[in-house]
Amino acid sequence: MTPNAKPLLRALAGEALPTPPVWLMRQAGRYLPEYRATREKAGSFLDLCYNPELATEVTLQPIQRFGFDAAILFADILLVPQALGADVTFVQGEGPRLSTVTSPEDLARLGPVDAIHDTLSPVYETVSRLSTALPSDVTLIGFAGAPWTVATYMIAGRGTPSQEPARRLLMQQPEVFFALLDKITDATIEYLSRQVEAGAEVVKLFDSWAGSLSAPDFGPVCLEPNRRIISELKSRYPNLPVIAFPRGAGGAYERFVAESGADCVGLDQHVPLDWARERLQPKICVQGNLDPMLMVEGGEKLDRAAKTICETLGDGPFVFNLGHGITPDADPANVERLLRAVRG
Numbered sequence: 401m402t403p404n405a406k407p408l409l410r411a412l413a414g415e416a417l418p419t420p421p422v423w424l425m426r427q428a429g430r431y432l433p434e435y436r437a438t439r440e441k442a443g444s445f446l447d448l449c450y451n452p453e454l455a456t457e458v459t460l461q462p463i464q465r466f467g468f469d470a471a472i473l474f475a476d477i478l479l480v481p482q483a484l485g486a487d488v489t490f491v492q493g494e495g496p497r498l499s500t501v502t503s504p505e506d507l508a509r510l511g512p513v514d515a516i517h518d519t520l521s522p523v524y525e526t527v528s529r530l531s532t533a534l535p536s537d538v539t540l541i542g543f544a545g546a547p548w549t550v551a552t553y554m555i556a557g558r559g560t561p562s563q564e565p566a567r568r569l570l571m572q573q574p575e576v577f578f579a580l581l582d583k584i585t586d587a588t589i590e591y592l593s594r595q596v597e598a599g600a601e602v603v604k605l606f607d608s609w610a611g612s613l614s615a616p617d618f619g620p621v622c623l624e625p626n627r628r629i630i631s632e633l634k635s636r637y638p639n640l641p642v643i644a645f646p647r648g649a650g651g652a653y654e655r656f657v658a659e660s661g662a663d664c665v666g667l668d669q670h671v672p673l674d675w676a677r678e679r680l681q682p683k684i685c686v687q688g689n690l691d692p693m694l695m696v697e698g699g700e701k702l703d704r705a706a707k708t709i710c711e712t713l714g715d716g717p718f719v720f721n722l723g724h725g726i727t728p729d730a731d732p733a734n735v736e737r738l739l740r741a742v743r744g
């Protein structure tokens with residue numbers, strides 16, 4: 401097989417394929433009964449993330465069931481805060497809880513970046529197992545949270561509707577805020593480098609809360625850390641494709657595409673397709689952007705929406721995905737329906 405024969409790698413290299421590669425954010429998750437069974441066996445969600453055997457199993461489940469073109473490492477963006485010394489727990493039905501970083505003292509209590517591997521080594525072991533277990537045409541994606549999104553959880557200690565605690569720290573104590581952002585950026589570079597060394601073929605940065613930043617803050621807080629991570633990774637691994645996902649960036653997607661250095665940009669479901677085709681796709685591979693609610697709804701609405709996306713973006717480099725993660729109430733039968741609509 402030639403190095404770029406895998407469909408996802410071809411699209412990320414700028415090729416327009418007759419049938420786009422397809423995978424779904426959160427494709428290993430609670431909407432699958434086999435995921436729920438393995439998670440039960442693991443104990444907690446974090447135990448599952450740090451168990452290479454079971455994390456490999458759940459990563460492979462959606463590949464075995466649906467035949468996606470890519471597998472995404474099963475882990476979580478909040479493992480990096482934990483590896484930096486934050487307390488992290490997942491409360492059933494409520495989401496993550498973390499110890500908070502809101503002062504120079506909190507910041508000083510975090511551990512050094514080079515100590516993260518003590519905690520994260522099981523993740524590298526999962527990547528390594530996956531790189532040998534996957535079918536030869538399936539691409540392995542490693543990932544991390546982008547620094548701003550990770551910082552929002554570290555500052556607030558939980559998920560928040562509009563990331564107010566983090567935006568307040570940025571306004572009131574910019575030195576503390578940017579020192580934290582820098583530390584997360586450094587840790588993310590080392591974390592993703594280890595994933596690549598272990599066999600990840602592509603990495604993705606999830607900036608899920610990019611959309612809550614003001615226009616003046618978008619550059620220094622979202623774009624700059626993404627750019628620094630991508631530039632450092634590319635200097636270490638010149639052929640590594642990077643997908644970035646500044647979710648909710650709106651008009652700032654254009655600047656992000658021009659300046660981040662990413663090979664592909666993930667589009668949320670709010671990005672108008674014609675605009676993406678005209679303004680973004682000439683410069684970069686685009687990925688997205690079906691409304692995840694259609695995976696619950698199904699039916700002809702799903703078929704039509706999927707076809708519209710393929711028709712609008714299919715003439716350029718394009719990866720089919722959702723605009724955000726598949727939700728626990730999605731019907732697995734709708735994933736099969738979606739694949740028929742996309743692949744014909």
Ligand SMILES: Cc1c2[nH]c(c1CCC(=O)O)Cc1[nH]c(c(CCC(=O)O)c1C)Cc1[nH]c(c(CCC(=O)O)c1C)Cc1[nH]c(c(C)c1CCC(=O)O)C2
Nearest residue numbers: 425426427428429445472473474475476477495606608725
């Ligand atoms: C913000 C964020 C997180 N985690 C992630 C993000 C960025 C993407 C996004 O915006 O969705 C990324 C993530 N989380 C998970 C993956 C695994 C790979 C995949 O299949 O996409 C990935 C790539 C597993 C997970 N991460 C989580 C689950 C559900 C945990 C469970 O099994 O109970 C999974 C499968 C938990 C999680 N993890 C996080 C939250 C807020 C929650 C709780 C909310 C929820 O329960 O959905 C943080």
